[in-house]
Amino acid sequence: MTATAATTIAVDDLLLEMLAIPSPTGSEWRLAAALRDRLAGAGFDAEIDPAGNVVAGWGDGPREVMLLGHLDTVPGTIPPRREAGRIFGRGSVDAKGPLAAAITAVALQPRHGPARFTVIGCVDEEGDSRGARQVATRPSPATLIVLEPSGWDAVTVGYRGIVRAELRIEDALRHRAAPESTVADRLVALLARLQAELEERGAARGPFHRADLRVTGLEVMDTGLRETAVARLQFRLPPDLDSTSLLDWLDGERGEAELLVQFATDAVHTPRDSRVARALTRAIRRQGGAPRHKVKTGTADMNLLVPRWGCAAVAYGPGDSHLDHTPDEAVDIAELERAVAVLSGALAELSR
Amino acid sequence: MAGLTAACPECDAQVAIGSDAEVGEIVSCPECGADLEIRGLAPAQLEVAPPEEEDWGE
Numbered sequence: 001m002t003a004t005a006a007t008t009i010a011v012d013d014l015l016l017e018m019l020a021i022p023s024p025t026g027s028e029w030r031l032a033a034a035l036r037d038r039l040a041g042a043g044f045d046a047e048i049d050p051a052g053n054v055v056a057g058w059g060d061g062p063r064e065v066m067l068l069g070h071l072d073t074v075p076g077t078i079p080p081r082r083e084a085g086r087i088f089g090r091g092s093v094d095a096k097g098p099l100a101a102a103i104t105a106v107a108l109q110p111r112h113g114p115a116r117f118t119v120i121g122c123v124d125e126e127g128d129s130r131g132a133r134q135v136a137t138r139p140s141p142a143t144l145i146v147l148e149p150s151g152w153d154a155v156t157v158g159y160r161g162i163v164r165a166e167l168r169i170e171d172a173l174r175h176r177a178a179p180e181s182t183v184a185d186r187l188v189a190l191l192a193r194l195q196a197e198l199e200e201r202g203a204a205r206g207p208f209h210r211a212d213l214r215v216t217g218l219e220v221m222d223t224g225l226r227e228t229a230v231a232r233l234q235f236r237l238p239p240d241l242d243s244t245s246l247l248d249w250l251d252g253e254r255g256e257a258e259l260l261v262q263f264a265t266d267a268v269h270t271p272r273d274s275r276v277a278r279a280l281t282r283a284i285r286r287q288g289g290a291p292r293h294k295v296k297t298g299t300a301d302m303n304l305l306v307p308r309w310g311c312a313a314v315a316y317g318p319g320d321s322h323l324d325h326t327p328d329e330a331v332d333i334a335e336l337e338r339a340v341a342v343l344s345g346a347l348a349e350l351s352r
Numbered sequence: 353m354a355g356l357t358a359a360c361p362e363c364d365a366q367v368a369i370g371s372d373a374e375v376g377e378i379v380s381c382p383e384c385g386a387d388l389e390i391r392g393l394a395p396a397q398l399e400v401a402p403p404e405e406e407d408w409g410e
Contacts, residue, residue, distance in 0.1 A: 094409075094410060095410075148410050149409075149410070154405070157404060158404065159410070206406040207406050207408060208404075208406040209406075271380060272378040272380075272387055272401070272404070273377070273378045273379050273380045273387070277378070278377060278378075281376070281377065281378075282374060282377075285374065285376065290376075291376070292405055293378070293404045293405065294404055294405045294406075294407050295404045295405070295406055295407070296406075296407055296408065296409060296410055297406070297407070297408040297409070298408070298409050298410035299410070300410050321407065321408075321409030321410060322408070322409060324409050324410060
């Protein structure tokens, strides 16, 4: 296909095409293949990388602007549809809407200039970021825009870190009427103590700036002779508590419990005056908005990539993130279109 | 508007404001690191930027 002028894509149609292919974490392949073909047909240089990410290039300038979204969604079927000015579907907000907006905006950019654009749809963002780890092996771009729902008139500059771990207590199985506590008794008491201490430490802080512990699973197993209680845990970390320090603290508090750690990444907090943050906020003003800056209590692929690359980075995308992972997930079509205009304006400024 | 500067309201250092700056933009004080919002350009005026909104989700 020859490199010619910009391409106009209808963002709402593109999003509905993407929503029509379910892609819960671990099952992104079909969407990746379809999106690769769709992007190639629209003039992108599109391929699927070894991790299964869709990687699509546009333009040939020396300065790379990377727009990184994710293909996977949390589970749950919401029939994709257009209704009352909104598009419903699992992933419409988190995060196929932001990815569709970015693809549409990039395709509006001229192909020959100082910038080249790389749009990536990662796999496994809702899991352990296997897709982002593959992307991390690439050279750093000059600028990174992570595609997550900040809202069309806001830019996200911070995400908390995360530690996923297990605490396990094993002991001889005793009669339930015996005076000794069970392993589950002792594990629950430990968890309550950990949560109380984190709450006390964070009492005077806002949600982004405090650490918290959520128990995501509890199980008790026995062999008839011995019993084991297992708690699956998710810690979220503020910028002033790194994962190494948290784990050192846990080692000091866990007592008889065994600690197993599956995944850890620290918080990220990027400057509000970076060139990319300014380009987006200017573009928001041009569209009649009053730009806002947000920091989020969740964790994104930005946490993994910014420490490695050190490049300017923000997250941006249409949608209300409070609808993430809910049965009511939907994005306003007008917001989707405004986000395309904002991104297009910002990319044009970043190309100068 | 080339060469604009304004005093940092936190530490009084002179902060350079770019020729293409807009009212409402955030600049960082090179001395104390405070985030400052441009409240005016003629004359140049800076105020401490409001903190970021803290929001749950991704």
